[in-house]
Amino acid sequence: MSTATLPQIYSYGHALDMDDGKFGLLRDSSDAATDFPELRRRFAAEGYLYMKGYLEREKVLEARAALTSRLAASGTLDPAYPHTEAVVKKDAGYIFQPDLTTGNEPVQKLLYSGRLTDFYRKFYDEEIRHYDFTWLRAIGPGKGTNPHCDLPYMGRGTHKHMTCWLPYGDVSFELGGLMVLEDSFKRMDLLEKYVYRDVDAFCENKAAEVAKVKEGKWAFTGTLSHNPPAVRNKFGGRWLTAEYQAGDFLTFGMFTVHASLDNRTPNRLRISSDTRYQRASEPIDERWIGVNPPAHGPNGKRGLIC
Numbered sequence: 455m456s457t458a459t460l461p462q463i464y465s466y467g468h469a470l471d472m473d474d475g476k477f478g479l480l481r482d483s484s485d486a487a488t489d490f491p492e493l494r495r496r497f498a499a500e501g502y503l504y505m506k507g508y509l510e511r512e513k514v515l516e517a518r519a520a521l522t523s524r525l526a527a528s529g530t531l532d533p534a535y536p537h538t539e540a541v542v543k544k545d546a547g548y549i550f551q552p553d554l555t556t557g558n559e560p561v562q563k564l565l566y567s568g569r570l571t572d573f574y575r576k577f578y579d580e581e582i583r584h585y586d587f588t589w590l591r592a593i594g595p596g597k598g599t600n601p602h603c604d605l606p607y608m609g610r611g612t613h614k615h616m617t618c619w620l621p622y623g624d625v626s627f628e629l630g631g632l633m634v635l636e637d638s639f640k641r642m643d644l645l646e647k648y649v650y651r652d653v654d655a656f657c658e659n660k661a662a663e664v665a666k667v668k669e670g671k672w673a674f675t676g677t678l679s680h681n682p683p684a685v686r687n688k689f690g691g692r693w694l695t696a697e698y699q700a701g702d703f704l705t706f707g708m709f710t711v712h713a714s715l716d717n718r719t720p721n722r723l724r725i726s727s728d729t730r731y732q733r734a735s736e737p738i739d740e741r742w743i744g745v746n747p748p749a750h751g752p753n754g755k756r757g758l759i760c
């Protein structure tokens with residue numbers, strides 16, 4: 455399909471090149487929603503599955519309300535609007551708030567039971583596990599996510615786990631959802647030196663790295679680039695995205711380069727989560743499991759001699 459009728463898209467402060475060969479829409483795989491051999495085939499070929507309307511819209515909106523009521527209670531939202539509209543007070547910025555999901559039953563049920571976990575069980579064709587940590591993002595006006603792969607943040611167990619990116623509400627191009635770089639996971643020639651580095655590993659024998667870690671900083675941030683058009687020019691392929699609706703999810707593997715569109719609304723939050731699922735039989739990254747996962751904190755760090 456031609457991109458001629460689409461609006462100009464921005465990511466990380468850059469206008470994307472909107473030519474047909476450089477930008478496009480995600481393939482909707484809802485036509486194959488019950489055909490798991492076909493879904494596996496598409497995932498192997500394309501590195502992602504966009505499952506439009508797979509989840510019950512009402513349940514997603516219920517989870518949204520459970521999140522926005524907490525955002526309202528924390529004083530983030532403009533009280534002149536219903537909390538479900540997620541209109542932020544001025545300068546609220548980017549909010550990374552996994553805590554909003556703790557003990558939040560509608561969110562926990564949506565992500566870790568029912569249709570979504572059944573999807574991964576059928577996809578892997580065996581028992582699954584999920585990370586206990588939930589990445590909950592409320593992206594404020596003017597913000598977005600730079601290009602990266604997920605493996606540097608979660609590569610200590612299997613490398614065959616999958617990310618599920620799920621919007622809580624409709625996400626227009628203006629509000630800015632996720633985009634993946636077509637066929638980027640096939641470019642191991644370009645990814646090899648980047649993707650296997652662990653953001654929480656540091657060289658014990660290098661004083662500068664030890665000092666950074668002690669200050670709670672990363673020796674390596676996991677960022678692939680701050681320039682989405684330049685990444686595309688290097689890797690080839692198209693940046694692929696969609697106007698998402700509540701009930702959709704996008705799932706992809708650890709080697710797929712992705713980023714987000716910028717939130718170009720004047721005052722609304724884009725609310726989404728990203729969660730991880732894998733075969734129960736495969737090793738799991740210890741940073742993301744348990745009641746209080748170590749995450750990227752001091753207990754998640756790994757000193758190496760290098």
Ligand SMILES: O=C(O)CCC(=O)C(=O)O
Pocket residue numbers: 591593598599604617618619632712713714726727728
């Ligand atoms: O939602 C975003 O802006 C980023 C999400 C992401 O990087 C991920 O799903 O791995």
